Amino acid sequence: MHGIVKTFPGVRALDGVDLDVSPGEVHCLLGQNGAGKSTLIKVLAGAHHPDDGTISWRGSHVRITDPMSAMRLGIATIYQELDLVDGLTVAENIYLGHELASAGFTHRAQTDRAAQRLLERLGHPEISPRTEVGRLPAAGKQIVSMARALSHDVQLIVMDEPSAVLDQEEVNRLFGVIRDLTRDGVAVVYISHRLEEIREVGDRVTVLKDGRTVATGLPARETPTSEVIRLMTGRSIEYAFPDRGTHDARAEPVLSVRNLSRDGEFADVTFDVAPGEIVGLAGLVGSGRSEIIETIYGARKSTSGAVTVHGRRLRPGSVRSAVAAGVGLCPEERKSQALLMHESVVRNISLPSLSRFASSSFINRSVERAAATEQVQKLDVRPADPSREVRTLSGGNQQKVVLGRWLLKGCDVLLLDEPTRGVDVGARSELYSLIRDLAAQGVAILLVSSEIPEVLGLADQVLVISDGRVVHTGPADEIDEHQVLGLVMEGSVT
The missing domain is CATH 3.40.50.300 (P-loop containing nucleotide triphosphate hydrolases)
Known part of the structure; x- marks a missing residue:
C-alpha cells in the first residue's frame, strides 16, 4: 500500500x-x-x-x-x-x-x-x-x-x-x-x-x-x-483546552466508587469525584474504561463493590437507580446508544425529563419545547431549530444535544464516554469549554477518551487503566502522554 x-x-x-x-x-x-x-x-x-x-x-x-x-x-x-x-x-x-x-x-x-x-x-x-x-x-x-x-x-x-x-x-x-x-x-x-x-x-x-x-x-x-x-506520541494537531477550574478537594465527594469489579472486564476500581472535579480514565480500547462507566450507570451489573452518589448506594445493574440519584451518561456510541436519530432535537433533549411536562397523562408540548429550546440556545446548537431531526446535525451538534438532555434533567454526576468522537476540531474546542463550564457549576464529571492528550488536558485527576486494573492514580498535570502510554502498554503499577 x-x-x-x-x-x-x-x-x-x-x-x-x-x-x-x-x-x-x-x-x-x-x-x-x-x-x-x-x-x-x-x-x-x-x-x-x-x-x-x-x-x-x-x-x-x-x-x-x-x-x-x-x-x-x-x-x-x-x-x-x-x-x-x-x-x-x-x-x-x-x-x-x-x-x-x-x-x-x-x-x-x-x-x-x-x-x-x-x-x-x-x-x-x-x-x-x-x-x-x-x-x-x-x-x-x-x-x-x-x-x-x-x-x-x-x-x-x-x-x-x-x-x-x-x-x-x-x-x-x-x-x-x-x-x-x-x-x-x-x-x-x-x-x-x-x-x-x-x-x-x-x-x-x-x-x-x-x-x-x-x-x-x-x-x-x-x-x-x-x-x-x-x-x-506527539500530535500534528493541538487542541486548545480551557484553563482548569478550581474545586474544593476537601468537599464530600459526589461520586464514590469502592472496589468495583465485574468478572472478566475490570477489578477493584476505587476513586472519588468531588463537586466541580473532572476525573479522567485513560487507557486503550478494551482496557475496561467504558465498562467501568456503564457499570456505574447501571447498564451493566457489577460482580462486587459499591457505587454511591451523595452517600446513597446505587442498586447494581439499575439505570433507574442511577438516574434517580442524579447520574447522567453520554455514551460512546451516541447514534445507537443515546439519540433517536429520526426524532426532533426537542424530543431528544426532553426524553429523560418527560415527567416534568406531563399533566393528567398528557405532555404539555409547548412547555416541553420551551425548555428544550432554552438548552439549544444555551449550548449554541446549530442550526438553532428545535424541531429539526437530530440526524441532520453534525457530530458536534449531536453531542451538544446529548449534553443538553442531562443539563435539562439537572444531573449531579455526568459520565462522558468519548465525548468528542467523530467531532471536528472546531466543535471540540466548544465541547471542551462546555465540559469545563459544567464542572464550574459543581457537576462531578467522569471522562473517558481514547485520546490521551484530551484526558490530560481536561481532567483534574487521572486514573490509568490497563487490562481492567487501575495502574496509576494522580493529578493530570503530573503525568504526560509518554508516561501514560508506557503504563498502559507495559501494565506496570506505579
Whole structure:
C-alpha cells in the first residue's frame, strides 16, 4: 500500500500511508487510538475506498472495490468489532457467503465437519458447529471469526486486536496458529497495543501517527519500548483546552466508587469525584474504561463493590437507580446508544425529563419545547431549530444535544464516554469549554477518551487503566502522554 489517503467529513483519517507485507511475515501495525490503523485495514479489506494512493498485490496494481474482491485475492480480515450473525450457527457463520452447496442446497453435514476441523485447528474442539453464535461468550465469538477467515484460501490475514477478549492460554494457541500459517507462506498483519505480544509473534513493525506512517520496517524484537512510544506520541494537531477550574478537594465527594469489579472486564476500581472535579480514565480500547462507566450507570451489573452518589448506594445493574440519584451518561456510541436519530432535537433533549411536562397523562408540548429550546440556545446548537431531526446535525451538534438532555434533567454526576468522537476540531474546542463550564457549576464529571492528550488536558485527576486494573492514580498535570502510554502498554503499577 503506497500513499493511501482517506478523508471523512471533518477529518483526514489517512494522509499518505505506506505499508508493505511479505509472504510468511507477521507485520505488526501500531499507533494510538485514532492513528488510522482501523481505517487502513478497512481500505485493504475493501470496506473503504481510498481517495488516493495505490495497492499492489503480488507485484500488480489492484483495485479492491468491496470485501468480496479482497477475499477473492486471498485477503481476509478479522475485525475488532466482530461481524458475526448471532442467530446463525457456528458453522453457518464460518461459511457465510461461500457455502458448501450444490444445486442450490447447502450440505449441512459437510459444513459441520469442515467447521469442526477449523475449530480443532484453532485448539477449540469443544465449540460445537451447531451452536448458535449468539450463545457463545466473547472469546468464543473471536475464535469463530478466526475460523471464518481460515475457511478461505487466504494469503494474507489481518487481525485487529485478536487477543483483546482471549485469556493467556487462548492467546498462546492463537500464536501457534499464526506460526503454522506463516510457515505455509501466509502473511499476517497484526494489530495490538500489547508490546509483549508484538515481540513474541512479530517480525517487523510499522507505526502510524495522525494518519501518517512515521516508521516502518522496525525489527519487532529489537526495537526498545521507549522508541516505539516516542514514535506513537506527539500530535500534528493541538487542541486548545480551557484553563482548569478550581474545586474544593476537601468537599464530600459526589461520586464514590469502592472496589468495583465485574468478572472478566475490570477489578477493584476505587476513586472519588468531588463537586466541580473532572476525573479522567485513560487507557486503550478494551482496557475496561467504558465498562467501568456503564457499570456505574447501571447498564451493566457489577460482580462486587459499591457505587454511591451523595452517600446513597446505587442498586447494581439499575439505570433507574442511577438516574434517580442524579447520574447522567453520554455514551460512546451516541447514534445507537443515546439519540433517536429520526426524532426532533426537542424530543431528544426532553426524553429523560418527560415527567416534568406531563399533566393528567398528557405532555404539555409547548412547555416541553420551551425548555428544550432554552438548552439549544444555551449550548449554541446549530442550526438553532428545535424541531429539526437530530440526524441532520453534525457530530458536534449531536453531542451538544446529548449534553443538553442531562443539563435539562439537572444531573449531579455526568459520565462522558468519548465525548468528542467523530467531532471536528472546531466543535471540540466548544465541547471542551462546555465540559469545563459544567464542572464550574459543581457537576462531578467522569471522562473517558481514547485520546490521551484530551484526558490530560481536561481532567483534574487521572486514573490509568490497563487490562481492567487501575495502574496509576494522580493529578493530570503530573503525568504526560509518554508516561501514560508506557503504563498502559507495559501494565506496570506505579
